Amino acid sequence: MNILETKKITKHFDGVYAVDGLSVSFEKGKITGLIGPNGSGKSTLINLLTGVIQINAGSVVISSKEEVIKILPHEVSDYGITRTFQEVRLFEQMLVIDNILVVLTKRNVFSSLFETHKKFHLERAEEVLKKVDLWKKRNDLAKNLSYGQRKLLEVGRMLAMSNGFGDDSDIFFLDEPFAGLFPEMRKIVIGVIRHLKEQGKTVILVEHNIDIIRELCDHIIVLDNGKLLAGGIPSDVLSKREVMDAYLGE
Amino acid sequence: MDYLIHIAILIGIYSILALSLNLIVGYTGLLSITQAAFYGIGAYATAILLTSFGMNFFLSIIVGMIITGVVSLAIGYVLSKFDGDYFALGSFGFNIIVYSIFLNWQSLTRGPLGIPGISKPSLFGLDFGENIIFLILVIIFALAVYFTSRFITNSSFGRVLKAIREDEKAIEVFGYNTLFFKLTIFAIGAMIASIAGALFASYITYVDPTSFALSESIFILAIIILGGLANNKGVVLGVVCLVILPEALRFVGFPSDIAAQMRQVTYGLILILLMLYRPQGLLGEYKL
């Protein structure tokens, strides 16, 4: 069953089509790899589906129920969607633990001012930070973390959105989460992705490392010049000539 | 002694103002240069209600806060269409508009002539006319504002404000309608500033537009930058320094024909040195 579908969505920047009439679907509970050469539209697609930028044409169907032509960024979590960013976007001058706690807060102004469930949130934050091995750094400022730790914190923040607390996220976009990570840290992120799948969540992973794609993904979508080039199970897709030519340059 | 009480009262009033702006600039990252406008609305509300309608001072504070809250929501909504430097410029423009209203709506504000004869507060027979009693009142308000600010900034709401300051787009993606949060804190900051205005009007017993010009907004901004953005204690320390310093310089013996100018130069030099060696402010950790 498809949890998310795009119907001929288009995005252009000053006449340059970053995503061009793209129709793709993402299966519920699976890990889908989104691959393609640089500039193929992968990050643009994620930005469109998370409201960071707006669709010029086409629509998006969410959970087979709602068809939308406009996604506002603050509505994204209502659709059960969350993400990490390609360039790490943490709340730099806040503590590590606050970077997690802030996404656990009630979304309503009044409720957040008189927050209840503080103990629950702290427990959840501890759980998440331990999962990404940052619990010891919880009282450091995010800007003082190393590059790899910052990546892990972003993953942790995204993980906190599956908080088992009513407004759970179901769809997780990870945009190049492994870039620049040491092997030890990669294992942590792989562990998080597998954990999400075990929970029945849907993961969409943008990644250039083909080994990781082969290891983790149930399904692959290949983009090129903003269009769909191929889609299917990894063994099929990665053996296609056009994919090798476009992506691997062979 | 009365002179020291006078300085303490000014510290109290400016602390309230600075804490109010700190919520908007320091914690939320909205570079607002319009706080003197809200300060002025509160002052004029009290001045008009006391002199023309004989209203009780404390009631006039509530009315002033309501008026300021409504105005700030309108201004805040318009300003929310801008980012960064454009927000600052827009807020700058609003301060000028509000100042012009104070100056030109003569039937209400007496324009450049100002409103004199504003009485000191009284409540249930207790008269706050004596400066020492007025100081106690100012301290009570300042403490209330300080603890309210602390409550706000330590709450989950405060955490969201900081996230907005750090990366608004990112926190939006996690489900926060940042417009509502920004409008709320803008209105809270404005209403707190109006309390300072009411106290100012009653203390000086006279208001005129010149006290609420752009230069006052810039002065309040300077206080919070000097004291330390997003640090309530730092902000109060900034107030203490910027109120006491020029007064202390009155006692430094420069030759009388250049004394005033030398004091201004000395004041300016001290500020420059502080910013050179402590750009995050005296107690600040956050840089703009």
Added chain:
Amino acid sequence: MKKIIYIIIVIVVLIGLIFIITKNKTPKDTSIIKIGVAVDLSGYAANWGEGEVKAVQLALDQYKDKISQPVELIIENTKGNDVGTVSAVKKLIEIDHVQAIIGPTWGDSYQGGMPIAEQKGIAMISPSAAIETLKNKEKFTYFFSTWWPQTSEINTLIDHMNLSDIKRLAIVNDQDPFDIEITDSLKKNIEANGKISVVSREMFPVGVKDFRTIIAKIKSNRPEAVFIQVTDTSTMGPFMKQLKEQNVNIKVYTTPDAENTDNITKFPNAFDGILYAFPSYGQDSSYNALVDRLKSKYGAGASQGPSFVNAYNAATMLFEVLKGGARTGTEIRDALNRVNVPGVGSKDLSFSPQGQLQDVTFIMKTITNNQFVEIK
């Protein structure tokens, strides 16, 4: 680093407090008369305040040997705002224990000092406060002003307009609060007079130098004369020049600020024909003598500021009552209510019951061939 900052701040605050407390604990030296001078030395009206200080010093030079005790002037900066004015007045009264205050500059714009002086019973004479604008002035018996009664100046202008058979007048002024207030007053008096219609009223921000649109608007209303009032007198030259460029050949009335040699030098002949009311002191030899003393003490280039003569007269009246033996606040106030002394521009400087300098006459003047000339 934080500790060092704390230490520095604590030291600064302590030094400040020590000064204050030490000053406060100094026993009042009754052998010296202390007079406060609360003026704007760094704000918007700094050129007014600078002139006021010099004038008071010059007046003291005339009186120091006539008063039985030495007189010390304590000068405080009001910084051109309400808070600065209140701080200056409080410091002078509470810390320096002055017996009277000359000031504040623009006492009508910064009224915060008045209730303090009234409460403490200290006489204040402002050289630049339009008493007519003060609401509830009767509550402030310790406040006096030696600024020109605006009604005298306005009535002199209106009389001249009537004599010149002006029926249609345009008024142009900047948005300085005082200028708005005076031109409002002029408009009100003209309307009450009934012979002249105000056909146009244009306001602009202080410092504007491009008047072409304003002049075009005025021109369309066909006035026979225009009255202009500005705070930044350097804008008068461009106005006069642009009037001529747009062929607007009407009479131009303005304020005593027209007597500005800088303007005449920068815009030669542009001001010819301009009309203004001027206090009659200008014809007085005492004024010329005062200017000579100013130049002798402060240099040939010393500027006066718009309230120089007013401050000199304020100081003269105060020192006269001190010479007569008044020492306490009440004695000084009561003596000021009775004082009658020659000053600059008047043989009988005295205050009305409202504390306003009275019997100031204005004459009409014009500029001809870059010279300031009385219209007889």
